[in-house]
Amino acid sequence: MSDIVVYSAKKIITMDVNRPEATHVAVRNGEVLAVGDARCADQWGTVTHDDSLKDAVLMPGFIEAHAHMMAGAMWEYAYAGFHDRIDPDGKLWPGLTDIDAVIGGLSDYAQGLDDDAPLVGWGFDPIFLKTERLSKKHLDQISTTKPIAILYSNLHLMCVNSVALEMAGFDHTTNAEGVIKGPDGTPTGELQEMAAMFPVMRRLNIDFRGLSQKETSIRAYADVSRRAGVTTVTDLYSEMEEEDVATMLRVTGEDSYPLRIVPALGAMSGPKAIADKAEALAKRSTDKLRLGAVKLMTDGAIQGWTARIKSPGYVGGQPNGIWNTPPEVIFQLVEELNSRGIQMHIHVNGDEAAEVALNAIEAALRKHPWMGHRHVLQHCQMMGRDLFTRAADMGLCCNIFANHIYYFGDQHVAMTIGVDRAERMDGARSAIDAGVNIAIHSDAPVTPMAPLFTAWCAVNRQTTSGRTLGHAQQITVQEALFAITLGAAYTLKLDREIGSIQTGKRADFTVLGDDPTKVDPMALKDVPVLGTVFGGRVHLL
Amino acid sequence: MKPRLPLAVVSGYLGAGKTTLINRLLSEPHGLRLLVMVNDFGAINIDADLLAEAGDDTMTLTNGCVCCTMGADLYMAIGDVLDRDTRPDYLVIEASGIADPARIAQVAMAEPDLVYGGIATVVDGQTYASLVADPLIGAQIERQTSVADLVLISKLDHPDPALTLRLGVQSRAAVVDLAERNALAPLLFGGAPRTIPMVKGQAHAPYVTWSSSSPIQLDHEALLAKLNTRPAGLFRFKGFVAGPSGRGWEVHCVGPAVSVKPISQAQGTKVVGIGLEGQINPEQIENWWLD
Structure with a gap:
């Protein structure tokens, strides 16, 4: 048998301007050998034809350029969110859209648990349940013997039942800030922030550290990615302890592991120490584990009123947000990392945070000019044309949080920044017009990983309520598909290897059931993902 | 059952002198086994010799959580300490330069196995005024002092009464110039100092201590009401109070905080009280408690 396999497809969307469409792709040693028709590889010698994908549409493997490995591991717990979601095994978890549904759904789940196992849920979002707050009263209907803790989607709150309250010693005498009490003076079950959640988490063995470092998490991440058609994914804030690196190298190194992971080391110590560690990690990169980039935090989140935003601030008059890294440290980190030739991914939600990051990069580039640094601003939610232009001037990439428009757009109009600024949020149009190379992202597990859905958000800008939030910032389907393939590859400095189906690149494809360029743009999110091809290996769902 | 672990948070902006303070605490003869947890950007400068000498311990933390402000690692590490076979006598957390110390200290209010040891915020006396006026970071720094139970001013050659007054109004806490104290452990950890180290040229023992053992019994409500009328200047008050039907309460008051x-x-x-000399005397504490 020949070592050249020619796959036929209904259509191949290559994202390569030289041959935008094809019907066949030839693969040898995990690499694209030729693209074209059935005879495209004939001059290379004997070929084997494979028609197993002949009814599918192939695209370059999707790239999720901002997500977290926790996205796979959260599924160890029961999903209790408002929106439908699909787990790594392909099971649909219908959204729980009112309190009765939450009680019913979790009761069913509890049936399948061991008698002594706690019931832990995640993804609950009180914003969507307007009638009443979730309380112990509701959760006690599920069980009065088993401890129950339901984590909210923002991970800052949880609600627990009476058994869990008792285990944590919470009663009418408790006077901790986040232990919320009702009119009768007893705790309602709602616990706000880690300090109040900790006593319950400790007794129920809920440990966030394990969620992103275990072998099962790395495998679940591949399952989540494959279902979304993703062949290269980021893990954008990784601690990279020696033990974690060894585990990741081992698991991703298996031939059958169908995913390339690009972790970014969290900048959580001094500039020099982080730069040293990033350099050491870069030397250990493999094809499927690309090490060496660094992630910087700056501000918080807009929906939590912790993003740093410019005047006139939040519409409710809330105080400006908080810095998770002090501005002077941002300057120090950026200068050191830039001078050492280390690519940075910088979290910026609010426009003030974006401006501080841009100032820091500008100062660093004046001291240590670097053509082709491709530092990336991440989220970029409130950047306007002016800030995008500065980003373009300096050769920065912007990875825009398009999913936010759907999931939080209505809340931003009503509660955080008001309609005029919400309509220009996540402004992909302005960014592209300013000349910025963009990617778009899900920030999974904050929102579900699904690049076609992310593209749908950037194209249609529809919110949960069905409102179109800012026509002026819509982009075309072609632009959105570029952003989840070649655009995203560029932000990871991987455009030489992935992002398009082109001779010499990795044979990473997304296998689709329909043509995303031909469906109604409103149906973009519904184009079925059938699986992936990774390095020439087919991984159908 | 293992004794509850007291937790104190040392906060302050970058360069305020948090680490210097901790090294000072480690060198004092307080007789406590401390565990120091450091959660900050930048190099760790805790004096290893001091730690080793006292059989103390240190843990370095990162803040590597997906969610930018949750900081779950810190709490998980606190859980690890609580699960040790032998707990230290005191847990001191050096918060990051931009952390809100109240978010950390609240865990000692909530967790049954911890007791609240208070928030000590270190303020650089030379730079504070300009830092809090900074449009980017000012409000966040001001928050660190406004939630403090104890404000410690560092880096001044001579006390600055205007700054002391300003910080006192802002925080409702005791404000102390570090140059004026030779023993810090009583402030940070409560408990009467075993010996007051004598520093050349500074011979004062600036603390008032009081203790009481009595058959007093109070229920939860009566105890809270009592604590709410405690005299100003009683900086720390702690101990065990018997309640009705054989049960009782463990009490810790630090500055304005009550647990x-x-x-x-x-x-x-059995209770003890500590105040700053010149602000309170033992009779006042006695009169209040036995009233």
Whole structure:
């Protein structure tokens, strides 16, 4: 048998301007050998034809350029969110859209648990349940013997039942800030922030550290990615302890592991120490584990009123947000990392945070000019044309949080920044017009990983309520598909290897059931993902 | 059952002198086994010799959580300490330069196995005024002092009464110039100092201590009411208070903060109080408690 396999497809969307469409792709040693028709590889010698994908549409493997490995591991717990979601095994978890549904759904789940196992849920979002707050009263209907803790989607709150309250010693005498009490003076079950959640988490063995470092998490991440058609994914804030690196190298190194992971080391110590560690990690990169980039935090989140935003601030008059890294440290980190030739991914939600990051990069580039640094601003939610232009001037990439428009757009109009600024949020149009190379992202597990859905958000800008939030910032389907393939590859400095189906690149494809360029743009999110091809290996769902 | 672990948070902006303070605490003869947890950007400068000498311990933390402000690692590390076979006598957390110390200290209010040891915020006396006026970071720094139970001013050659007044109004806490104290452990950890180290040229013992053992019994409500009328200047008040039907309470007051947690078997009522000399005397504490 020949070592050249020619796959036929209904259509191949290559994202390569030289041959935008094809019907066949030839693969040898995990690499694209030729693209074209059935005879495209004939001059290379004997070929084997494979028609197993002949009814599918192939695209370059999707790239999720901002997500977290926790996205796979959260599924160890029961999903209790408002929106439908699909787990790594392909099971649909219908959204729980009112309190009765939450009680019913979790009761069913509890049936399948061991008698002594706690019931832990995640993804609950009180914003969507307007009638009443979730309380112990509701959760006690599920069980009065088993401890129950339901984590909210923002991970800052949880609600627990009476058994869990008792285990944590919470009663009418408790006077901790986040232990919320009702009119009768007893705790309602709602616990706000880690300090109040900790006593319950400790007794129920809920440990966030394990969620992103275990072998099962790395495998679940591949399952989540494959279902979304993703062949290269980021893990954008990784601690990279020696033990974690060894585990990741081992698991991703298996031939059958169908995913390339690009972790970014969290900048959580001094500039020099982080730069040293990033350099050491870069030397250990493999094809499927690309090490060496660094992630910087700056501000918080807009929906939590912790993003740093410019005047006139939040519409409710809330105080400006908080810095998770002090501005002077941002300057120090950026200068050191830039001078050492280390690519940075910088979290910026609010426009003030974006401006501080841009100032820091500008100062660093004046001291240590670097053509082709491709530092990336991440989220970029409130950047306007002016800030995008500065980003373009300096050769920065912007990875825009398009999913936010759907999931939080209505809340931003009503509660955080008001309609005029919400309509220009996540402004992909302005960014592209300013000349910025963009990617778009899900920030999974904050929102579900699904690049076609992310593209749908950037194209249609529809919110949960069905409102179109800012026509002026819509982009075309072609632009959105570029952003989840070649655009995203560029932000990871991987455009030489992935992002398009082109001779010499990795044979990473997304296998689709329909043509995303031909469906109604409103149906973009519904184009079925059938699986992936990774390095020439087919991984159908 | 293992004794509850007291937790104190040392906060302050970058360069305020948090690490210097901790090194000073480590060198004082307080007789406590400390565990120091450091959660900050930048190099760790805790004096290893001091740690080793006292059989103390240190842990370095990162803040590597997906969610930018949750900081779950810190809490998980606190859980690890609580699960140790032998707990240290005191847990001191050096918060990051931009952390809100109240978010950390609240865990000692909530967790049954911890007791609240208070928030000590270190303020650089030379730079504070300009830092809090900074449009980017000012409000966040001001928050660190406004939630403090104890404000410690560092880096001044001579006390600055205007700054002391300003910080006192802002925080409702005791404000102390570090140059004026030779023993810090009583402030940070409560408990009377075993010996007051004598520093050349500074011979004062600036603390007032008081203790009481009595048959007093108070229920939860009466105890809270009592604590709410404690005299100003009583900086720390702690101990065990017997309640009705054999149960009782473990009490810790630091500055404006009050923490009361149940104990299953009270061994009578035994409490101690500490204040700053010149602000209170033992008779005042005695009169209040026995009133």
